[in-house]
Amino acid sequence: MSVAETREFNPGLFLAGGPLPVGSLSPHLLILNQPITSFEVFSRLWKHTQYRICADGGANRLYDMLDGTLKAAREDYLPNAIHGDLDSLRDDVRQYYTSHGVEVSQDHDQYSTDFGKAMKKISLIHSPSSQREILVLGTLAGRIDQGIGLLHEMIREETRDTKLRLWLFSESSVSFILKSTHNVIRGTASTGFFTENIGLLPIYGPAIITTSGLEWDVKDWETQMGHQVSTSNHIAAEEIHVQTSAPILFTVERTPLATSVQTRVDPESA
Structure with a gap:
């Protein structure tokens, strides 16, 4: 699979206290x-x-x-x-x-x-x-x-x-769409922003998926609402790979961030 055919996701970047990496949109x-x-x-x-x-x-x-x-x-x-x-x-x-x-x-x-x-x-x-x-x-x-x-x-x-x-x-979650290609999700295991709980939901229609990096990986697996669906799966590696034949919704549970609401907040340093 070439780089051009791979879509990369790192939802933890938006929850980090520091700035986005140089070159990020x-x-x-x-x-x-x-x-x-x-x-x-x-x-x-x-x-x-x-x-x-x-x-x-x-x-x-x-x-x-x-x-x-x-x-x-x-x-x-x-x-x-x-x-x-x-x-x-x-x-x-x-x-x-x-x-x-x-x-x-x-x-x-x-x-x-x-x-x-x-x-x-x-x-x-x-x-x-x-x-x-x-x-x-x-x-x-x-x-x-x-x-x-x-x-x-x-x-x-x-x-x-x-x-x-x-x-x-x-x-309690971050959700995004995986398109019909090779998708790589990073940063969910080591950042501390997420639990192990994820779901791969074929809410946009039937799909055939192959995964790696999950506790219950599948290969050329048909998924469809009303049939078999990978809900309540678990993260098992720093990188999750999902090859899908059609768009599906990926959702990962967040962990609570520390609360600091008692003081005036600087939006540039939050």
Whole structure:
């Protein structure tokens, strides 16, 4: 398998306290209208991103998280934009962010979600040929239809733009799409950011997979929802290799990061 045919993933880079490696793409951060359950995860994702956008009521979530002992840090975490149909954005939140120079823009399209609207907004700051990494701060809890809808929108966006890669940071996991090629996942065993628990989920249709680096590896294994699925597998090596014939969702459980919410936080050193 040539290097050109291999896709590499290292989700631990975005959770590290230090800077991204030299030469890495600087991702964007998309905050959805869902609870932000960990300030530490949020602040590290913020640190590693260059453009931050709230999808409509995601601005409410950001504003409300930075309250109490964190209220003094609210001005340190001003997004670049708030975008959507704005039916969820509270008046007090809108007034606060507009008074601090944050762009607030509206899209009345009734055939797209606020996630889709925000993705379209992000696309305007890129050339069509450029690589893009977007960290999505959201959830798969709550309403099942919305969680499945989010996973649907992830594959739709990556299918539309082959140079796009989405990373979903939910309450306890990091999830991303493995395409029909050779995929290598690094940094999950030694960084301390993840547990051993992973899943290979064929939610986008049937696939045939071959793996190495897992406790229960498979070879030319047919996987399909309603048939056999590799959930609750375990990491057994520093590198995980997955060859798949069709897109599948890879998900790995995070370990809790240390909490330090009692003091003012510098977003450049979080």
